Amino acid sequence: xxxxxxxxxxxxxxxxxxxxxxxxxxxxxxxxxxxxxxxxxxxxxxxxxxxxxxxxxxxxxxxxxxxxxxxxxxxxxxxxxxxxxxxxxxxxxxxxxxxxxxxxxxxxxxxxxxxxxxxxxxxxxxxxxxxxxxxxxxxxxxxxxxxxxxxxxxxxxxxxxxxxxxxxxxxxxxxxxxxxxxxxxxxxxxxxxxxxxxxxxxxxxxxxxxxxxxxxxxxxxxxxxxxxxxxxxxxxxxxxxxxxxxxxxxxxxxxxxxxxxxxxxxxxxxxxxxxx
Numbered sequence: 001x002x003x004x005x006x007x008x009x010x011x012x013x014x015x016x017x018x019x020x021x022x023x024x025x026x027x028x029x030x031x032x033x034x035x036x037x038x039x040x041x042x043x044x045x046x047x048x049x050x051x052x053x054x055x056x057x058x059x060x061x062x063x064x065x066x067x068x069x070x071x072x073x074x075x076x077x078x079x080x081x082x083x084x085x086x087x088x089x090x091x092x093x094x095x096x097x098x099x100x101x102x103x104x105x106x107x108x109x110x111x112x113x114x115x116x117x118x119x120x121x122x123x124x125x126x127x128x129x130x131x132x133x134x135x136x137x138x139x140x141x142x143x144x145x146x147x148x149x150x151x152x153x154x155x156x157x158x159x160x161x162x163x164x165x166x167x168x169x170x171x172x173x174x175x176x177x178x179x180x181x182x183x184x185x186x187x188x189x190x191x192x193x194x195x196x197x198x199x200x201x202x203x204x205x206x207x208x209x210x211x212x213x214x215x216x217x218x219x220x221x222x223x224x225x226x227x228x229x230x231x232x233x234x235x236x237x238x239x240x241x242x243x244x245x246x247x248x249x250x251x252x253x254x255x256x257x258x259x260x261x262x263x264x265x266x267x268x269x270x271x272x273x274x275x276x
Contacts, residue, residue: 002138006089007056017227017237018055018266022061023061024040028246030250044073045084047255053085056238060093061093075114078116091116091120094120096122096129116139117140119142123143124144141186142189143177143189146191148192156169156170157170171201178209189202190214191230193222196226199226207232208234211230213230215240223239224271227274231273248260248261
């Protein structure tokens, strides 16, 4: 199965649009584990076990592992996802953006070392920075397009004077992801839940690509507006929530609390699907 097929299958099987981001911060671990870097994998495994039937994807953020020299624990976490939730895709949030041999090695890191189903990329060095990742027809990429941070306006909202119609940069990226930057049909886009009007515009320009949508939960994105703007039958969206799920409790019940938070968000997202 291709990445998008796996994503669609997980959406149907778990009746979910929710992606749980795995951003393990030892300073926020439950009491007995707090500050203990060696517990990163244990913490993530507990979250996976508690939410595996509620999500359509997991999204480990590589910096939360590599900053602590815990790349081996990231490998363990992904291997655990394969065992505990074998039908749930793994999106490696790495935001790589280099070219040439370096990009090829980053692609090997994502797809061979970590066995991720998809990876996030920064496309601002152009097609050269994307092409090495789309050679595998069964793996996916998500290109940063209209991100949830306010500083995204600095570049993403600027108009391109030398492109017909003078689209904004994020609009041009959406068009590329739908067309020539999508040779294997596995290219998606990252759009922030804090900008629902822009999600709708991206969906207009890229009607079939998957969207990875961070910003619901701790960042304040509106779940209903997000789903109504981005979800279409057959065009999957993965609405990410990290901190609101991971740190729903600081006590020994953290996994049970994470499950409750994930299920509440899942239900909220499902209720927002357009009916017509």
